[in-house]
Amino acid sequence: MRTRRKKHIKQNIVGYTFILPSLIGFILFMAYPLFHSLFLSLMNWNMFKGLEGSTFIGFDNYKAVFENEYFRAGIMNNIKFVIMAVPLLLIVSMLLATLLNRNIWGRGALRTMYFMPYVATITAAAVVFSALFHPEFGPINSFLRAIGVADPPSWTASVKWALPTVALFWIWKNLGYCVVIFLAGLQGIPKSYYEAASIDGASKFSQFMHITLPLVSPTTFFLAVTTVIASFQVFAEVNVMTEGGPGTATVTLVYHIYETAFKRYQMGYASAVSWVFFALVVVVTAIQWMGQKKWVKYV
Amino acid sequence: MKKICSIILVLTMVLGILTACGQDDSKKTNDGTKDQGTASNNDANANKKTAEKEREKLIISLDKMPEDVKLARAIEEVQEMEKYSHVDFEIHGKEADFLTTMPITVAGGEQRDLVAVAQPILQQQWADAGTIQPLTKMIESLGLDFEKEFGPYAANAMNNGEYYTIPHNITKWALYYNKKIFDEAGIPYPDPKVPMTWDDYRALAKQLTSGEGAEKKYGALYLTWPMFWYGEAIMTLGGGQHFYNEEGLSNIEDPAFAHALQKTFDMMHVDKSIPTHADVVISKTKPTAFMNGQYGMAVQGGWILSWAADKENYPRDFEIGIAPMPVDEGTTPKTWGIVNGFAIAQTSANPELALEVGMDLSRLSAQYAMAAPEANQTVEQNLLYTGMGDKLGAEGMTTEVLLDIFANPETAFLTEKVTGANAPTYEKVINEEVEKFLVEEQDLDTTINNIKARGDKKILD
Numbered sequence: 001m002r003t004r005r006k007k008h009i010k011q012n013i014v015g016y017t018f019i020l021p022s023l024i025g026f027i028l029f030m031a032y033p034l035f036h037s038l039f040l041s042l043m044n045w046n047m048f049k050g051l052e053g054s055t056f057i058g059f060d061n062y063k064a065v066f067e068n069e070y071f072r073a074g075i076m077n078n079i080k081f082v083i084m085a086v087p088l089l090l091i092v093s094m095l096l097a098t099l100l101n102r103n104i105w106g107r108g109a110l111r112t113m114y115f116m117p118y119v120a121t122i123t124a125a126a127v128v129f130s131a132l133f134h135p136e137f138g139p140i141n142s143f144l145r146a147i148g149v150a151d152p153p154s155w156t157a158s159v160k161w162a163l164p165t166v167a168l169f170w171i172w173k174n175l176g177y178c179v180v181i182f183l184a185g186l187q188g189i190p191k192s193y194y195e196a197a198s199i200d201g202a203s204k205f206s207q208f209m210h211i212t213l214p215l216v217s218p219t220t221f222f223l224a225v226t227t228v229i230a231s232f233q234v235f236a237e238v239n240v241m242t243e244g245g246p247g248t249a250t251v252t253l254v255y256h257i258y259e260t261a262f263k264r265y266q267m268g269y270a271s272a273v274s275w276v277f278f279a280l281v282v283v284v285t286a287i288q289w290m291g292q293k294k295w296v297k298y299v
Numbered sequence: 300m301k302k303i304c305s306i307i308l309v310l311t312m313v314l315g316i317l318t319a320c321g322q323d324d325s326k327k328t329n330d331g332t333k334d335q336g337t338a339s340n341n342d343a344n345a346n347k348k349t350a351e352k353e354r355e356k357l358i359i360s361l362d363k364m365p366e367d368v369k370l371a372r373a374i375e376e377v378q379e380m381e382k383y384s385h386v387d388f389e390i391h392g393k394e395a396d397f398l399t400t401m402p403i404t405v406a407g408g409e410q411r412d413l414v415a416v417a418q419p420i421l422q423q424q425w426a427d428a429g430t431i432q433p434l435t436k437m438i439e440s441l442g443l444d445f446e447k448e449f450g451p452y453a454a455n456a457m458n459n460g461e462y463y464t465i466p467h468n469i470t471k472w473a474l475y476y477n478k479k480i481f482d483e484a485g486i487p488y489p490d491p492k493v494p495m496t497w498d499d500y501r502a503l504a505k506q507l508t509s510g511e512g513a514e515k516k517y518g519a520l521y522l523t524w525p526m527f528w529y530g531e532a533i534m535t536l537g538g539g540q541h542f543y544n545e546e547g548l549s550n551i552e553d554p555a556f557a558h559a560l561q562k563t564f565d566m567m568h569v570d571k572s573i574p575t576h577a578d579v580v581i582s583k584t585k586p587t588a589f590m591n592g593q594y595g596m597a598v599q600g601g602w603i604l605s606w607a608a609d610k611e612n613y614p615r616d617f618e619i620g621i622a623p624m625p626v627d628e629g630t631t632p633k634t635w636g637i638v639n640g641f642a643i644a645q646t647s648a649n650p651e652l653a654l655e656v657g658m659d660l661s662r663l664s665a666q667y668a669m670a671a672p673e674a675n676q677t678v679e680q681n682l683l684y685t686g687m688g689d690k691l692g693a694e695g696m697t698t699e700v701l702l703d704i705f706a707n708p709e710t711a712f713l714t715e716k717v718t719g720a721n722a723p724t725y726e727k728v729i730n731e732e733v734e735k736f737l738v739e740e741q742d743l744d745t746t747i748n749n750i751k752a753r754g755d756k757k758i759l760d
Contacts, residue, residue: 048406048428048429048430048645053429069753134578136575137513157576157577157578157581158740245580245731246731246735247731247735264723265406
């Protein structure tokens with residue numbers, strides 16, 4: 001009995017030793033910063049003077065979060081962004097994946113083309129996108145003028161259009177990734193289902209609605225959860241394209257955290273916003289998780 | 300066998316981790332170079348390290364400042380000085396996103412000694428945050444007299460009643476013009492001695508504007524820098540401190556601000572003599588855009604002279620002329636600008652040495668000044684503008700003309716930035732609201748009212 005226990009302990013030690021590098025990495029770069037930020041969120045933290053120059057202020061930072069106009073603008077912009085970007089991204093990528101799943105000419109090249117923006121650096125991609133949507137010289141507005149739109153939008157320079165333009169950019173950038181995931185999901189559906197449906201006289205649309213959509217729903221759910229989280233975290237696109245403007249039209253929560261932490265040096269307040277942001281994402285994800293029972297079909 | 304294999308694997312893993320963690324320290328010498336690692340060199344290295352401990356390392360972060368010819372020359376000379384023979388200088392030039400990365404580096408505890416502070420709002424922000432050190436006590440202990448040394452510009456080195464920077468350069472603005480565009484429009488060049496008014500400037504910009512699309516020549520260059528719209532207002536009122544009223548709250552209600560803002564808007568959207576704000580933001584138009592020949596006029600600092608003299612990097616098929624800045628009224632020259640400075644970071648290893656080096660850099664760069672008048676009052680400015688005058692004299696920008704524009708004692712000098720309580724946040728509010736007006740998303744009254752309401756709140760915070 002004792003020998004077996006000893007052996008068990010030894011085996012455990014070996015196992016833990018193998019996971020040690022990852023564990024150290026996790027503790028140093030994930031767990032510690034996470035809890036340190038929780039500590040910072042309760043402090044009026046002076047990042048240049050450390051603990052000596054800082055004071056404990058309890059939940060004052062959390063109170064300040066909800067009174068801050070940039071936080072309010074950020075949360076509203078984030079919600080609008082998720083509503084605009086995620087459904088459109090999922091619908092377009094699913095349709096594209098369905099198309100690319102067929103034996104069409106140039107399928108490989110098309111898959112590569114859709115995936116290219118995803119692997120391109122965000123700055124380069126933003127420059128290309130900004131050039132396309134330039135209010136005066138961009139091809140999009142030239143086209144709109146050519147078809148009779150007298151006063152096309154100023155896109156990123158417009159309070160109304162800046163956020164939708166950033167959302168469009170984000171969709172374009174992430175489309176390739178979602179298409180690849182959907183393709184994997186689609187290829188997991190047995191062809192026999194479609195063959196049986198065809199024999200029964202089901203149309204292509206009917207097959208899509210009654211076979212493809214339900215059977216790809218686990219993939220859709222996975223992408224819905226991850227893209228909602230990713231869209232809440234949108235930062236680089238905003239930073240490169242609009243810097244939060246015009247006015248506060250494109251300020252998002254992560255951009256607000258970045259500005260307050262690294263431009264205004266309010267590390268305690270920024271940590272509080274981060275935790276509120278974390279709570280918000282957890283709630284949204286939990287709602288999605290609970291809602292999946294109604295529409296996700298696991299075969 | 301399994302046991303032996305497990306032990307070997309575990310040992311390998313542990314050794315691997317330990318080796319990886321310890322590798323850098325063991326292989327690096329004090330000067331950051333890699334040790335060759337031979338056992339026979341160990342004693343020699345130990346002696347070398349002992350000797351190096353007596354030496355001092357000074358890290359200077361200057362961002363774009365080394366592009367300034369006179370400062371580059373000063374840096375070279377300081378490194379050759381006998382009194383600094385024990386100092387190893389580490390000069391950091393242009394750094395990516397300097398304004399963000401430098402404070403983070405300091406917050407991370409990394410040694411930084413002298414750092415460039417290129418504008419007063421940043422200076423206030425860094426002084427408030429503790430990124431840079433107050434210098435008053437050190438200045439006194441070293442027997443320095445900033446008022447004697449830097450004259451009226453010493454005041455620009457102060458925040459919250461303490462000296463925080465060593466002034467080393469003043470930027471002063473002038474009006475530059477593209478002679479080719481003036482010739483094509485058949486319009487005489489601006490007077491090099493008597494300033495025009497802002498109304499004259501706007502009328503002239505309209506006259507100089509021609510063409511459409513990619514062929515368009517704008518009468519003047521506009522950048523997103525806020526002084527491009529509020530410049531006339533601060534000239535009328537007397538400087539950036541007038542963004543605040545007598546009670547210390549926002550003074551944006553003064554009609555001078557609304558007037559200046561409306562006039563800028565009209566140039567963009569009515570006269571179309573300057574690019575729209577949207578165009579400038581999206582195109583990320585840089586100050587160097589004036590060198591591409593698409594703009595009739597540009598108001599900017601003395602740095603344009605350096606680009607004008609550098610025909611290799613800024614080739615052009617037009618000549619550049621210079622005139623005094625437009626003024627709100629009368630004929631007395633006025634200009635605005637800022638005083639650059641060197642500050643000492645919170646993580647300086649030897650603040651007194653940093654202060655001494657900073658003073659020498661300031662004095663020497665004053666001595667070698669060619670493009671801008673100097674903050675340092677005690678140094679003979681024998682080379683002032685002669686270099687630029689030699690290079691640009693053929694275009695009419697002789698040393699005399701440049702001295703008349705930049706070093707005329709009659710010229711009123713105004714601070715161009717918002718200078719007062721909570722200036723960084725108040726300025727952010729101003730920029731956000733003005734941007735909405737300039738892109739036609741908000742009317743003028745709403746803009747002014749919003750700045751007043753939000754600005755007062757931020758100032759009181």
